[in-house]
Amino acid sequence: MEDDAQVAAAVRRGLEAEGYTVDLAPDGLTGLRLAQRHAYRAIVLDIMLPGLNGYKVCEALRADGVATPILMLTAKDGEYDEAEGLDTGADDYLTKPFSYLVFLARLRALIRRSQTPGPLLRAGDLWLDPAGRRCGRGGAEITLTEREFAVLRCLVEHPGEVLSKRRIVDEVWDIAFDGEESIVEVYVSMLRRKVDTPFGVRSITTVRGAGYRMES
Amino acid sequence: MEDDAQVAAAVRRGLEAEGYTVDLAPDGLTGLRLAQRHAYRAIVLDIMLPGLNGYKVCEALRADGVATPILMLTAKDGEYDEAEGLDTGADDYLTKPFSYLVFLARLRALIRRSQTPGPLLRAGDLWLDPAGRRCGRGGAEITLTEREFAVLRCLVEHPGEVLSKRRIVDEVWDIAFDGEESIVEVYVSMLRRKVDTPFGVRSITTVRGAGYRMES
DNA sequence: AAGACCCCTGAAGCGACGCTGAGAAAGCTG
DNA sequence: CAGCTTTCTCAGCGTCGCTTCAGGGGTCTT
Numbered sequence: 001m002e003d004d005a006q007v008a009a010a011v012r013r014g015l016e017a018e019g020y021t022v023d024l025a026p027d028g029l030t031g032l033r034l035a036q037r038h039a040y041r042a043i044v045l046d047i048m049l050p051g052l053n054g055y056k057v058c059e060a061l062r063a064d065g066v067a068t069p070i071l072m073l074t075a076k077d078g079e080y081d082e083a084e085g086l087d088t089g090a091d092d093y094l095t096k097p098f099s100y101l102v103f104l105a106r107l108r109a110l111i112r113r114s115q116t117p118g119p120l121l122r123a124g125d126l127w128l129d130p131a132g133r134r135c136g137r138g139g140a141e142i143t144l145t146e147r148e149f150a151v152l153r154c155l156v157e158h159p160g161e162v163l164s165k166r167r168i169v170d171e172v173w174d175i176a177f178d179g180e181e182s183i184v185e186v187y188v189s190m191l192r193r194k195v196d197t198p199f200g201v202r203s204i205t206t207v208r209g210a211g212y213r214m215e216s
Numbered sequence: 217m218e219d220d221a222q223v224a225a226a227v228r229r230g231l232e233a234e235g236y237t238v239d240l241a242p243d244g245l246t247g248l249r250l251a252q253r254h255a256y257r258a259i260v261l262d263i264m265l266p267g268l269n270g271y272k273v274c275e276a277l278r279a280d281g282v283a284t285p286i287l288m289l290t291a292k293d294g295e296y297d298e299a300e301g302l303d304t305g306a307d308d309y310l311t312k313p314f315s316y317l318v319f320l321a322r323l324r325a326l327i328r329r330s331q332t333p334g335p336l337l338r339a340g341d342l343w344l345d346p347a348g349r350r351c352g353r354g355g356a357e358i359t360l361t362e363r364e365f366a367v368l369r370c371l372v373e374h375p376g377e378v379l380s381k382r383r384i385v386d387e388v389w390d391i392a393f394d395g396e397e398s399i400v401e402v403y404v405s406m407l408r409r410k411v412d413t414p415f416g417v418r419s420i421t422t423v424r425g426a427g428y429r430m431e432s
Numbered sequence: 433a434a435g436a437c438c439c440c441t442g443a444a445g446c447g448a449c450g451c452t453g454a455g456a457a458a459g460c461t462g
Numbered sequence: 463c464a465g466c467t468t469t470c471t472c473a474g475c476g477t478c479g480c481t482t483c484a485g486g487g488g489t490c491t492t
Contacts, residue, residue, distance in 0.1 A: 093245075105391045112383065133378040133426050145479055146425035182439085183481065189441055208438065208489075361468060399470065401450060409452095424449065424478070 004046065011044070014100055015107075021175070028052030035061055035068065042111050045090070046073045062089035069110040073098075121156045123214050126195060126203060128156050137199050144194065147172065151187045152195065155204060159216035162207045188212055227260070227319070244268030251277055251284065253391075255346065258327050261306070262289045274306050285326045337372045339430050342411060342419055344372050353415050360410065363388070367403045368411065371420060375432035378423050404428055 005026075012022045023038070025031035028051040035043055035057075043061070047054035058070055072090040092110055094103060121128040125138045133149060135142050144152065150172040155163060165181040173183075188204055196202050205213045221242075228238045239254070241247035244267040251259055251273075259277070263270035274286055288306040308326055310319060337344040341354045349365060351358050360368065366388040371379060381397040389399075404420055412418050421429045 099392060101392045101394055105386055108382070108386060112386075131377045132429060133423050147480070179481065185439060186441080186481075189439090193441090206439070363469070395470070396472095398450085398472095402452080402470075405451060422450070 004048070008046075011100070011103070014104070018104070019174075026050070028054070028057045032057050032060055035066060036064060040068050042107060042114070043068050043070045044073065044107065045070055048075055058089050069114045071107055071110055121153065123156045123159050123203060123216055124201075126156070128153055135195070137195060140199075142194055144191075148187060148191055148194070151184070152191055155212060155214040159214045162211045162213045164211040167211070184212075224262075231320075231323075242266070244270070244273045248273045248276055251282060252280055256284050258323060259284050259286045260289065260323065261286055285329070287323055287326055337369065339372050339375050339419060339432055340417075342372070344369055351411070353411060356415075358410055360407075364403060364407055364410070367400070368407055371428060371430040375430045378427045378429045380427040383427070400428070 008024055012024055015022050023034055023040075025034050028049040030051075031043075031045070031049070032052060034040075045054045045058055049057070052060070054072060054074075058072065061068070061070070069091040070089065072093040073096060074093055075096045091113075092106055094106055117131055119129075119131075121130065126135075127137070128135045128149075130153065135144050135149060135152065151168060154168055154171045165184040168184050169177065169181055173179075188206075192202070192204055196204065203215050205215055207213055224240055228240055231238050239250055239256070241250055244265040246267075247259075247261070247265070248268060250256075261270045261274060265273070268276070270288060270290075274288065277284070277286070285307040288309040290309055290311055307329075308322055310322055337346065342351075343353070344351045344365075346369060351360050351365060351368065367384060370384055370387050381400040384400050385393060385397055389395075404422075408418070408420055412420065419431050421431055423429055
């Protein structure tokens with residue numbers, strides 16, 4: 001246990017260094033609760049857990065309709081353990097001891113596999129292709145920088161809804177971003193110049209004191 | 217088990233003497249992993265396996281979209297086993313005990329049958345033949361090293377989609393590769409010099425901050 | 433009408449990102 | 463073992479994008 005806690009802490013540090021946000025549960029039940037309440041991108045589940053063991057947590061989650069990909073960690077390399085792990089609904093398993101690199105690669109593969117392609121976002125004749133990272137209006141393609149694209153995407157994903165600058169910063173910028181919210185103004189300005197002005201339209205509306213809205 | 221391991225080793229020696237390259241998995245799950253990651257020309261699958269049994273491995277592979285021909289080995293000669301084997305997606309089965317010559321003949325037949333004329337990957341007039349490990353643009357053939365080919369293949373398999381360096385590393389390099397992602401930059405640079413520049417085109421687009429995209 | 437507040441946008445510094453040539457290390461071939 | 467190929471690292475350099483700042487305009491309140 002002592003050992004496990006250390007491994008868990010190390011894994012957490014590693015993942016956070018990679019830019020992931022990590023919630024750590026000390027026991028099975030806590031983990032189950034967390035997973036039921038949050039929409040995680042992936043769950044790493046140790047079979048040996050105080051309280052509910054990993055199989056049970058996994059089973060309970062699947063029974064609950066939680067579809068989040070699960071990576072199971074098992075200490076034994078017994079045959080049945082692996083099969084059972086997959087049977088209860090885990091998407092992958094890893095036998096201890098494992099290298100951190102292998103762990104990371106598996107986790108990434110899991111997350112990638114679960115990502116739905118999400119074809120094309122549209123707002124009027126404005127279109128956004130997240131997979132190809134392309135954007136355009138009608139037949140014309142528009143070149144956007146990474147940030148511009150992220151901000152526009154954020155807006156297009158919530159058409160007709162007013163998004164505060166705070167919210168846009170939260171969604172687009174890193175957690176650690178400590179600049180001013182006014183950065184959003186700058187990007188909206190640049191976006192309008194690229195996706196609106198040349199086409200004589202105005203799809204991003206300013207709602208004074210509240211934020212911005214993508215007209216649908 | 218002991219027995220099986222000896223048979224497996226013998227088969228391996230035999231096949232390697234024939235000029236095949238053989239990967240041997242000690243258990244079902246390892247086999248499954250290997251088969252998911254590599255593009256084998258054929259898979260020989262024992263039903264009696266430690267860990268996942270042959271049926272499950274077979275099923276999992278097919279569910280995963282792996283189309284590699286599978287030759288199933290069964291110890292029993294009961295009809296149902298055979299039927300079940302074929303049901304789960306195996307292409308042929310062989311009942312133990314069998315002679316090595318019969319085994320070899322079946323395997324060859326399987327490989328021959330599966331050689332589809334041209335699963336040729338294309339992107340514009342750029343073509344890639346994974347089976348023959350060849351590549352070219354229009355009528356001109358281009359010589360690529362193993363890595364170059366793998367990177368290009370990765371890109372061509374997802375035309376129009378932006379692939380991050382991280383993802384390319386994950387797909388092309390060993391799972392435990394711990395070098396820098398910038399290695400991808402080097403290979404893209406070399407690829408462009410071979411498949412783009414001589415033809416005055418630019419098929420691999422850099423998407424700053426996001427990755428690379430194969431133009432389709 | 434004046435002031436306060438909010439938003440727009442052009443300019444500019446600087447840091448990050450990507451490209452490429454050189455070369456070391458490892459592997460293969462004869 | 464020598465010579466070749468392949469793979470990977472490193473560092474320099476040019477470019478691009480991110481962010482901040484400041485000045486100006488618009489809008490609402492008092």
